[in-house]
Each structure stands twice: as structure tokens, then as C-alpha cells.
Amino acid sequence: MKSEIAENVETATKVCSQRGDWALMQSSCNNQLKWSLGQVEYGKSLLLWHIATDLYYYNNDRLDDDELQFCKTISDYMLYLLLMKPTMMVPVVGNWRQVFWDTTAEAKRLFHKRSIRDRWEACKAILSVDTEFEPVVLKGDASESVLFDACRLAKQLMEKEEPLRLMSKVWVELLGYAAVNCEAIVHVQQPSQGGELLTFVWLLMNHLGLGKQFCEKPTRTRYKLVVKK
Template sequence: MLAEAREVASCICSNWAKVALICCQLNINKQLLPYPYPTRLQKCCYRHNALRSNNGQLSNGVGFLQDHGGRDFLWACTDGEATSDVILSWHIATSILEAKLHHHHPLSSSSSDNQIIVATHLSRYCAYLVNCWPELLPDDDKWSKSLYDAVTKDSEHGVVKKGVRLGRQLTELKGEEAWSLLAGVWSEMILYVAPSDNLSAHSDAIARGGELITVVWALLMHLGIYKRPRTRPAADANSV
């Protein structure tokens, strides 16, 4: 019993479990995950449709918003200097929505609560990357780190104001609709930032125990997706 409990705990805490949540959100089927991993996670991923890569074009959330009635939120994916400030803006907005709803919305096994888990965990993880592992992100790592420091110290920073504006806009939606939108955007975002040429940074991440983004990076490479689109995401509707 102890051995089985350890196995279950290891499954839940593993990077594979996190990848499975993304798989469920983005309708990725078993062809994406050809390597052995827990059967429960296989069932979670296998029941969905195939990954639609559209010639390998990734999206920072624009694709999901365009396909799911979220065009009013497109500005939050395009009104930014680079990926890091888009991440921080959406992270602030997600935190606002979590603070507003989470205290009177205990988690259960419902699809809405699963979307809350996906959105909040990926939001925190992407913000963590900006702060601690910016070299794994598309932007200049020193610029990303300085941006994070500036945003955390200045409540009047442009990124903070954009995040607050986005948070207010999200609170106007019904709770389930808002969390569905956030889960979709964050799931696309983690795929968008994963492609990287910085092999050294990923090697360092693996040496210290591994990062979720490294797992996603390897999976995308397995599918032949090595780069993000050169055009601005808003100008290219192709997305995962």
C-alpha cells in the first residue's frame, strides 16, 4: 500500500501530470506522448482530438481568443513590447480573478474547477519563468528579469495597469466563461514560449531536476515544431 501511495504521489507531482493538464485543455491526442507514463494520464489525453499545428504555427493566446469568442481580449496579447510583459499582464489579471472568486468557490472535480487549476498553475509557472528562468523564454533574459523587478516594485507600471484593466474586463464575464478563457490562453502560452535555441539553459534546467517548459519543448521538437512564427501573433490566426 505504501509503495502504491508513493507511486500515485509521484504521478500527481510529476511534470507529466502537468503536461497532461495541458493536453486535456488543448485537445492533444496520444500521438503527442509516445513514451510510457501513467495510464490515468493516458486516458485523460487520449479521449481528445489530434493536435492541430497548422504548419507549426504557435500562438501566445491569440488563436484561442479568435476561435472562442474572445476577440475583445486580443489587445492584451498584442499591446506589449515582448512576450514577458504579455505574460505578466495576464498573470496579474489571473491573480485578480482568483482573489475575487477563489475564496467562495471551493475546488471540486467539475470542468470549471479543472480550468481554474490549469489557469492558475500555468499563470504562476510562466511568471516564475520570467523571474527565475528568463533565459528559457523568447525575450532577452536580462530585459525580462529587469521587467519583472520593475513590475513588482512599481504599482503604476504600464504592465500593472494593463493587468488590472484586463482583470476588470475578465470579472465582467461569468466565472466559468472567464476561467475557460484563461485556461485556453495559458495553455497556448506555454506552448508558444517553449521552442528555444538555448540548449545550455535547458541542460542546466535538467541538471537541477528539470522544468515543465523543457518537457514541452522536447514534445514540440518531437512533432517537428522548432520555432515560433516570425509574424506578430495577431497578424497570424494559425495556432495550436
């Protein structure tokens, strides 16, 4: 859909700059959910949506649903890149490490307090948190944890008519945004290391005119000096 409307470099650049926002704008929940995407750093948004996707996944009875599996797979893959191949995400993620460790610490405290060891119980425990209170009341203003916000996002998604369609579109945008912003030299190194899905997405997007590698640049004007007697 984006490649069809990207008739020039300016439009292509604009649609490639969207990281979930465009998917929200195509739905009726942009105002309600935009806080979780364009209004926060990409790395923080990625962690937030990953946790919300997990909460939705393990609270769903239809685990064989193709769209649900797609969301879960892309969500896990993006977290894998963030933790195991951060060089591919450096240009966009921001200061995500503190967010990750604070979120992990808060989750561990909750699981320890309730003696939880099973992931299904863990998701139920997180979803049981009352999201009517401000995060600062529960986690303190010094913590960068997104556990509370992820719980709020998951509950908001569960209230939608077609949450999986929206979630899958958001994850495709988050994937595409990371692909086009990763340095070309980093992508080039991947085939010799086994290859990465992110690199193939980057190649596909450039093929469709959505990347940054083939942007039109103004041609430098040359003047010819003619000397007359």
C-alpha cells in the same frame, strides 16, 4: 488541436508563433482582448496576465475548481521561470525588468496608502480602481507598470461566459511559446539540474511536430561534373 492542423513545416511554424492570439481567435473576444497579448512584448504580456489571473483567482469563491487551479499553477510557474530562470526566457521576454519593478512599486504604493497586508484585500483594492481613465492619468507617463492594465484585463475576463476555459488556453499557448523559443542547449542542461516542466513541454511539442528542432530544410543540390574527351 494544433498538432492536427500542422501538416507541414510552414503551418507548424505559424501555429507555434501564436502566444495566446490563437486561443482568442477561437473565441468571441479576440477584438476586446488582443491588446493584452500579441500587441505587447511577451514579457509584459506575461506579467499582465499573471496579475489578472491572480485578481480573478482571489476574487473567486470556487477555489477548488480544477480549471481555476490549472490557470493559477501555470501562471505562478511562468512567473517563477521569469524571475528565477530568466535564461530559459531570454529569447522572448524583451525588456521586462523595468515593467516588473514599476508594477511592484505601484502596487506597494497602493497597499501602503490603504494599509493593506492581506492578499485578498489587496486584490479587492486593485479591482476597485476605476479603469475608465487612461493609465497615464493614474501612474504617470514615465512608469512601465501594468497594474492598471491587469486590473482592466481581469474585469474584462470576469464579464465573459466561460473565462476559465479561455484563460487556460491562453496560458497553454504562453507556456508553449516560451518552450519552443528557448534555446535547445538550455533545455538540454535542465535534466541534470532536476528538470523543468518547460523542457518536457518542448519535447512533447517537438514529438507532435510543433517545435523548431526538426524543421525541413532545402536540400543542397549537387552537380556531377562529367569530362568528355
